[in-house]
Amino acid sequence: MTSTVPATIDExxxxxxxxxQEAAMRARDAEWLASxxxxxxxxxTLAPPLRNADVLDADWLRTWFSGFAGPIDFEVRDLTVTAGEDVAFCHSLNRLSATPQGSPEGFELWFRATVGLRKVDGAWRITHEHTSTPFYMDGSFASAVDLTP
Structure with missing residues:
Protein backbone atom coordinates (compact mmCIF):
# COMPACT_ATOMS: atom_id res chain seq x y z
CA MET A 1 0.00 0.00 0.00
CA THR A 2 1.29 3.44 -0.84
CA SER A 3 -0.12 6.57 0.67
CA THR A 4 0.71 10.14 1.46
CA VAL A 5 0.17 12.05 4.68
CA PRO A 6 -3.54 12.94 4.92
CA ALA A 7 -4.29 16.63 4.45
CA THR A 8 -7.30 16.60 6.80
CA ILE A 9 -8.92 14.53 9.53
CA ASP A 10 -11.66 13.63 7.04
CA GLU A 11 -9.10 12.39 4.53
CA GLN A 21 -10.46 -3.38 3.51
CA GLU A 22 -7.02 -5.00 3.31
CA ALA A 23 -7.16 -6.48 6.82
CA ALA A 24 -10.89 -7.20 6.61
CA MET A 25 -10.50 -9.20 3.40
CA ARG A 26 -7.61 -11.22 4.88
CA ALA A 27 -9.70 -11.88 8.02
CA ARG A 28 -12.85 -12.56 5.96
CA ASP A 29 -14.63 -9.99 8.14
CA ALA A 30 -17.94 -9.72 6.29
CA GLU A 31 -19.61 -7.61 8.99
CA TRP A 32 -16.94 -4.90 8.90
CA LEU A 33 -16.90 -4.81 5.11
CA ALA A 34 -20.70 -4.46 4.93
CA SER A 35 -20.70 -1.77 7.63
CA THR A 45 -18.44 -4.84 -9.00
CA LEU A 46 -16.31 -7.19 -11.06
CA ALA A 47 -18.87 -10.00 -10.82
CA PRO A 48 -22.36 -9.94 -12.38
CA PRO A 49 -24.97 -8.50 -12.28
CA LEU A 50 -24.42 -5.03 -13.75
CA ARG A 51 -25.57 -3.41 -10.50
CA ASN A 52 -25.01 -5.09 -7.15
CA ALA A 53 -26.36 -4.38 -3.66
CA ASP A 54 -25.05 -7.60 -2.12
CA VAL A 55 -22.08 -5.83 -0.50
CA LEU A 56 -24.54 -4.60 2.12
CA ASP A 57 -25.37 -8.19 3.08
CA ALA A 58 -22.80 -9.80 5.40
CA ASP A 59 -24.32 -13.25 4.70
CA TRP A 60 -23.73 -12.79 0.97
CA LEU A 61 -20.14 -11.74 1.68
CA ARG A 62 -19.59 -14.81 3.90
CA THR A 63 -20.88 -16.99 1.05
CA TRP A 64 -18.51 -15.22 -1.36
CA PHE A 65 -15.59 -15.82 1.03
CA SER A 66 -16.50 -19.51 1.27
CA GLY A 67 -15.76 -19.82 -2.45
CA PHE A 68 -12.04 -19.53 -1.68
CA ALA A 69 -9.74 -22.10 -0.11
CA GLY A 70 -6.89 -20.94 2.07
CA PRO A 71 -5.84 -17.34 2.57
CA ILE A 72 -7.16 -14.33 0.73
CA ASP A 73 -4.75 -11.46 0.17
CA PHE A 74 -5.84 -7.94 -0.71
CA GLU A 75 -3.91 -4.73 -1.33
CA VAL A 76 -4.92 -1.12 -1.95
CA ARG A 77 -2.25 0.80 -3.86
CA ASP A 78 -1.92 4.39 -5.05
CA LEU A 79 -4.95 5.59 -3.11
CA THR A 80 -5.92 9.17 -3.97
CA VAL A 81 -8.54 10.90 -1.82
CA THR A 82 -10.42 14.14 -2.50
CA ALA A 83 -12.62 15.17 0.41
CA GLY A 84 -15.09 18.00 0.76
CA GLU A 85 -17.16 18.84 3.80
CA ASP A 86 -19.63 15.97 3.41
CA VAL A 87 -18.87 14.37 0.01
CA ALA A 88 -15.66 12.69 -1.12
CA PHE A 89 -14.28 10.39 -3.77
CA CYS A 90 -11.17 8.31 -4.14
CA HIS A 91 -9.54 5.91 -6.54
CA SER A 92 -6.91 3.22 -6.29
CA LEU A 93 -5.43 0.14 -7.87
CA ASN A 94 -6.34 -2.97 -5.90
CA ARG A 95 -4.94 -6.50 -5.89
CA LEU A 96 -6.84 -9.64 -4.95
CA SER A 97 -5.14 -13.00 -4.75
CA ALA A 98 -6.82 -16.20 -3.64
CA THR A 99 -7.42 -19.81 -4.58
CA PRO A 100 -10.97 -20.76 -5.62
CA GLN A 101 -12.40 -23.84 -3.89
CA GLY A 102 -11.49 -26.94 -5.89
CA SER A 103 -8.88 -25.16 -7.99
CA PRO A 104 -5.34 -26.55 -8.05
CA GLU A 105 -3.86 -23.05 -8.09
CA GLY A 106 -4.67 -19.52 -7.13
CA PHE A 107 -4.89 -16.29 -9.08
CA GLU A 108 -3.72 -12.71 -8.71
CA LEU A 109 -5.85 -9.93 -10.14
CA TRP A 110 -5.17 -6.20 -10.26
CA PHE A 111 -8.21 -4.01 -10.80
CA ARG A 112 -9.28 -0.38 -10.63
CA ALA A 113 -11.52 1.01 -7.91
CA THR A 114 -13.39 4.30 -7.67
CA VAL A 115 -15.33 5.05 -4.50
CA GLY A 116 -17.81 7.83 -3.72
CA LEU A 117 -18.52 8.64 -0.08
CA ARG A 118 -20.88 10.79 1.92
CA LYS A 119 -20.71 11.83 5.55
CA VAL A 120 -23.72 10.29 7.35
CA ASP A 121 -24.30 11.31 10.97
CA GLY A 122 -20.67 12.40 11.21
CA ALA A 123 -19.18 9.19 9.77
CA TRP A 124 -17.97 8.56 6.23
CA ARG A 125 -19.91 5.85 4.37
CA ILE A 126 -19.48 4.48 0.86
CA THR A 127 -22.42 5.43 -1.36
CA HIS A 128 -20.97 4.32 -4.69
CA GLU A 129 -18.25 1.86 -5.62
CA HIS A 130 -17.09 0.88 -9.07
CA THR A 131 -14.46 -1.77 -9.74
CA SER A 132 -13.26 -2.78 -13.17
CA THR A 133 -10.59 -4.43 -15.23
CA PRO A 134 -9.67 -3.09 -18.65
CA PHE A 135 -10.22 -5.28 -21.69
CA TYR A 136 -8.16 -5.79 -24.81
CA MET A 137 -9.58 -3.87 -27.74
CA ASP A 138 -7.97 -6.19 -30.29
CA GLY A 139 -11.21 -7.92 -31.19
CA SER A 140 -10.84 -10.60 -28.52
CA PHE A 141 -12.51 -8.41 -25.87
CA ALA A 142 -10.68 -10.49 -23.27
CA SER A 143 -10.31 -9.00 -19.80
CA ALA A 144 -6.79 -7.72 -19.29
CA VAL A 145 -6.29 -9.59 -16.01
CA ASP A 146 -2.57 -9.97 -16.71
CA LEU A 147 -1.84 -6.28 -16.09
CA THR A 148 0.15 -5.14 -13.05
CA PRO A 149 1.09 -1.65 -11.90
Missing part, protein backbone atom coordinates in the same frame (compact mmCIF):
# COMPACT_ATOMS: atom_id res chain seq x y z
CA UNK A 12 -7.47 10.29 7.25
CA UNK A 13 -10.84 8.72 8.14
CA UNK A 14 -11.57 7.97 4.48
CA UNK A 15 -8.13 6.40 3.99
CA UNK A 16 -8.74 4.24 7.07
CA UNK A 17 -12.14 3.17 5.71
CA UNK A 18 -10.71 2.26 2.29
CA UNK A 19 -7.42 0.68 3.34
CA UNK A 20 -9.10 -1.13 6.23
CA UNK A 36 -18.71 0.63 5.42
CA UNK A 37 -21.64 1.21 3.06
CA UNK A 38 -24.56 3.60 3.31
CA UNK A 39 -27.94 1.83 3.07
CA UNK A 40 -28.57 3.34 -0.39
CA UNK A 41 -25.15 2.36 -1.76
CA UNK A 42 -24.91 1.37 -5.40
CA UNK A 43 -22.00 -0.80 -6.47
CA UNK A 44 -20.72 -1.93 -9.82
Missing amino acids: AHIRELVTG RYAPEAVTF
Whole structure:
Protein backbone atom coordinates (compact mmCIF):
# COMPACT_ATOMS: atom_id res chain seq x y z
CA MET A 1 0.00 0.00 0.00
CA THR A 2 1.29 3.44 -0.84
CA SER A 3 -0.12 6.57 0.67
CA THR A 4 0.71 10.14 1.46
CA VAL A 5 0.17 12.05 4.68
CA PRO A 6 -3.54 12.94 4.92
CA ALA A 7 -4.29 16.63 4.45
CA THR A 8 -7.30 16.60 6.80
CA ILE A 9 -8.92 14.53 9.53
CA ASP A 10 -11.66 13.63 7.04
CA GLU A 11 -9.10 12.39 4.53
CA ALA A 12 -7.47 10.29 7.25
CA HIS A 13 -10.84 8.72 8.14
CA ILE A 14 -11.57 7.97 4.48
CA ARG A 15 -8.13 6.40 3.99
CA GLU A 16 -8.74 4.24 7.07
CA LEU A 17 -12.14 3.17 5.71
CA VAL A 18 -10.71 2.26 2.29
CA THR A 19 -7.42 0.68 3.34
CA GLY A 20 -9.10 -1.13 6.23
CA GLN A 21 -10.46 -3.38 3.51
CA GLU A 22 -7.02 -5.00 3.31
CA ALA A 23 -7.16 -6.48 6.82
CA ALA A 24 -10.89 -7.20 6.61
CA MET A 25 -10.50 -9.20 3.40
CA ARG A 26 -7.61 -11.22 4.88
CA ALA A 27 -9.70 -11.88 8.02
CA ARG A 28 -12.85 -12.56 5.96
CA ASP A 29 -14.63 -9.99 8.14
CA ALA A 30 -17.94 -9.72 6.29
CA GLU A 31 -19.61 -7.61 8.99
CA TRP A 32 -16.94 -4.90 8.90
CA LEU A 33 -16.90 -4.81 5.11
CA ALA A 34 -20.70 -4.46 4.93
CA SER A 35 -20.70 -1.77 7.63
CA ARG A 36 -18.71 0.63 5.42
CA TYR A 37 -21.64 1.21 3.06
CA ALA A 38 -24.56 3.60 3.31
CA PRO A 39 -27.94 1.83 3.07
CA GLU A 40 -28.57 3.34 -0.39
CA ALA A 41 -25.15 2.36 -1.76
CA VAL A 42 -24.91 1.37 -5.40
CA THR A 43 -22.00 -0.80 -6.47
CA PHE A 44 -20.72 -1.93 -9.82
CA THR A 45 -18.44 -4.84 -9.00
CA LEU A 46 -16.31 -7.19 -11.06
CA ALA A 47 -18.87 -10.00 -10.82
CA PRO A 48 -22.36 -9.94 -12.38
CA PRO A 49 -24.97 -8.50 -12.28
CA LEU A 50 -24.42 -5.03 -13.75
CA ARG A 51 -25.57 -3.41 -10.50
CA ASN A 52 -25.01 -5.09 -7.15
CA ALA A 53 -26.36 -4.38 -3.66
CA ASP A 54 -25.05 -7.60 -2.12
CA VAL A 55 -22.08 -5.83 -0.50
CA LEU A 56 -24.54 -4.60 2.12
CA ASP A 57 -25.37 -8.19 3.08
CA ALA A 58 -22.80 -9.80 5.40
CA ASP A 59 -24.32 -13.25 4.70
CA TRP A 60 -23.73 -12.79 0.97
CA LEU A 61 -20.14 -11.74 1.68
CA ARG A 62 -19.59 -14.81 3.90
CA THR A 63 -20.88 -16.99 1.05
CA TRP A 64 -18.51 -15.22 -1.36
CA PHE A 65 -15.59 -15.82 1.03
CA SER A 66 -16.50 -19.51 1.27
CA GLY A 67 -15.76 -19.82 -2.45
CA PHE A 68 -12.04 -19.53 -1.68
CA ALA A 69 -9.74 -22.10 -0.11
CA GLY A 70 -6.89 -20.94 2.07
CA PRO A 71 -5.84 -17.34 2.57
CA ILE A 72 -7.16 -14.33 0.73
CA ASP A 73 -4.75 -11.46 0.17
CA PHE A 74 -5.84 -7.94 -0.71
CA GLU A 75 -3.91 -4.73 -1.33
CA VAL A 76 -4.92 -1.12 -1.95
CA ARG A 77 -2.25 0.80 -3.86
CA ASP A 78 -1.92 4.39 -5.05
CA LEU A 79 -4.95 5.59 -3.11
CA THR A 80 -5.92 9.17 -3.97
CA VAL A 81 -8.54 10.90 -1.82
CA THR A 82 -10.42 14.14 -2.50
CA ALA A 83 -12.62 15.17 0.41
CA GLY A 84 -15.09 18.00 0.76
CA GLU A 85 -17.16 18.84 3.80
CA ASP A 86 -19.63 15.97 3.41
CA VAL A 87 -18.87 14.37 0.01
CA ALA A 88 -15.66 12.69 -1.12
CA PHE A 89 -14.28 10.39 -3.77
CA CYS A 90 -11.17 8.31 -4.14
CA HIS A 91 -9.54 5.91 -6.54
CA SER A 92 -6.91 3.22 -6.29
CA LEU A 93 -5.43 0.14 -7.87
CA ASN A 94 -6.34 -2.97 -5.90
CA ARG A 95 -4.94 -6.50 -5.89
CA LEU A 96 -6.84 -9.64 -4.95
CA SER A 97 -5.14 -13.00 -4.75
CA ALA A 98 -6.82 -16.20 -3.64
CA THR A 99 -7.42 -19.81 -4.58
CA PRO A 100 -10.97 -20.76 -5.62
CA GLN A 101 -12.40 -23.84 -3.89
CA GLY A 102 -11.49 -26.94 -5.89
CA SER A 103 -8.88 -25.16 -7.99
CA PRO A 104 -5.34 -26.55 -8.05
CA GLU A 105 -3.86 -23.05 -8.09
CA GLY A 106 -4.67 -19.52 -7.13
CA PHE A 107 -4.89 -16.29 -9.08
CA GLU A 108 -3.72 -12.71 -8.71
CA LEU A 109 -5.85 -9.93 -10.14
CA TRP A 110 -5.17 -6.20 -10.26
CA PHE A 111 -8.21 -4.01 -10.80
CA ARG A 112 -9.28 -0.38 -10.63
CA ALA A 113 -11.52 1.01 -7.91
CA THR A 114 -13.39 4.30 -7.67
CA VAL A 115 -15.33 5.05 -4.50
CA GLY A 116 -17.81 7.83 -3.72
CA LEU A 117 -18.52 8.64 -0.08
CA ARG A 118 -20.88 10.79 1.92
CA LYS A 119 -20.71 11.83 5.55
CA VAL A 120 -23.72 10.29 7.35
CA ASP A 121 -24.30 11.31 10.97
CA GLY A 122 -20.67 12.40 11.21
CA ALA A 123 -19.18 9.19 9.77
CA TRP A 124 -17.97 8.56 6.23
CA ARG A 125 -19.91 5.85 4.37
CA ILE A 126 -19.48 4.48 0.86
CA THR A 127 -22.42 5.43 -1.36
CA HIS A 128 -20.97 4.32 -4.69
CA GLU A 129 -18.25 1.86 -5.62
CA HIS A 130 -17.09 0.88 -9.07
CA THR A 131 -14.46 -1.77 -9.74
CA SER A 132 -13.26 -2.78 -13.17
CA THR A 133 -10.59 -4.43 -15.23
CA PRO A 134 -9.67 -3.09 -18.65
CA PHE A 135 -10.22 -5.28 -21.69
CA TYR A 136 -8.16 -5.79 -24.81
CA MET A 137 -9.58 -3.87 -27.74
CA ASP A 138 -7.97 -6.19 -30.29
CA GLY A 139 -11.21 -7.92 -31.19
CA SER A 140 -10.84 -10.60 -28.52
CA PHE A 141 -12.51 -8.41 -25.87
CA ALA A 142 -10.68 -10.49 -23.27
CA SER A 143 -10.31 -9.00 -19.80
CA ALA A 144 -6.79 -7.72 -19.29
CA VAL A 145 -6.29 -9.59 -16.01
CA ASP A 146 -2.57 -9.97 -16.71
CA LEU A 147 -1.84 -6.28 -16.09
CA THR A 148 0.15 -5.14 -13.05
CA PRO A 149 1.09 -1.65 -11.90
